[in-house]
Amino acid sequence: MDRRQFLATAPLAGLAATGASVPAFAQSGSAATGQVPAVQRVAIGDVTVTCLNDGSLHIGPDALIGIDAAGYEELMREHFRDPETFPSAVNAFAIQSGDETILVDAGTADAMGPSLGKLPQNLSAAGIDPASVTKLLATHLHPDHVAGALSDGGAMFPNAELVVHETERDFWSDEGNFSGAGEMVQNFAALARNVLSAYGDRIVTFSGEEEVAPGVTSMPLPGHTPGHSGFMVASGDSQLLIWADIVHVTPIQFARPDVAIGFDADPEQAVATRQQILDRVVADRMTVAGSHIGFPGVVNVAAEGDGYRMVPAEWTYTL
Ligand SMILES: [Zn+2]
Structure with a gap:
């Protein structure tokens, strides 16, 4: 899907009017041929992080800034990937820390089409009841990242605090920031405001590096959006940085971190932030x-040439 197609995606255009709701699980294939639940657990010291998938979407060269179709295709082929169909994952992460069940992001619900919206079934497969979630980061x-925080216009996670960077809350809350924006961004903003109002007085904000949950520290990574943030999970000698949207298209942006995406609020800052965090x-x-x-979605990163390469983590055989 290129940017024009993405902009024209009907469910996204209708998103402001309807608010998100959780789609019914569309069963594809028989029990023996449909995909199995996309859930994997990793241990970070005493903390368990459960990786959960919501589906995937194709982000083509037209959606990117700083690379043309030929450059995109070359990098895709170099990584043994199909430039026409390469799927970028949409993942969320659950963190079991002490008595808390913490969810980092909430997937898309029905806001972005049938290739997505699978988080609820994967949460269920992981044995996580939405009512047990104490914090949604x-x-x-x-x-x-947050359309799935809504269910029929209300809170999908009825007992969760919504934890978000205060700049992010303020940016999307101010309608004046979007007065001249196109329909898609208007819809993004309307959805963000719906989410904020669904969580109402259960919103908790942070502004820098703060412990937002036991063993979990916020890390502002501005650029993609003004309050875009990662979360560092640390326990004992182990740590895992959930870095959110530092990379959208892995075969492209590890090799070429200077490539931005049309959804970046500030592409220049997003590139600078990506470069800084990759170096770190x-x-x-x-x-x-x-x-x-x-x-x-769990990887290590090495420097390679003028860019970087990712090394996927091994399967977790024991916890
Ligand atoms: Zn994203």
Whole structure:
């Protein structure tokens, strides 16, 4: 899907009017041929992180800034990927820390079409009841991260605080920021406001690096949106940085971190932030988890040439 097609996606255009709701699980194939639940657990010290997939979407070259179709195709082929269909994952992460069940992002519900909206069934497969979620940490308020926080216009997670960067809340709350914006951005903003109002007095904001839950520290990573943030999970000697939308298209942006995406609120700042955090992740040999890195989305990163390469984590055989 290129940017024009993405902009024209009907469910997205209708999103402001309807508010998101959870789609019924469309069963594809028989029990023996349909895909199995997309759930993987990793241990970070005493904390368990459950990687959960919501589906995938294709982000073509027209949606990117700083690379043309030929450059895109070349990098895709170099990584053995099909430039016409390469799926960027949409992931969320549950964190079991002490008595808390914390969810980082909430998927798309029915806001972005049938290739997405699978988080509820994967949460269920992971044994996580939405009512048990104590905190929903929002990396930012784009629909692929928070449309699933709504169910029939109300809160999908009835007992959860919504934790979000105060700049992010303020940015989307101010309708004046979008007066000249196109329909898609208007819809993004309307959805963000719906989410904020559904959680009402259960919204908790942070503004810098703060412990937002036991063992979980916010890390502002501005650019993609003004309050775009990662979350560092740390326990004992282990840590995992959930870096949200630092990379949207893995075969492209690890090799070419200077490539931005049309959805970046500030593409220049997004590129600078990506470069900074990639350097830090390489220097500190950090493990990262990404919203749009192929499921389960957990990788290490090495420097390579003028850019970087990702090294997927091994399957977790024992916890
Ligand atoms: Zn995203």
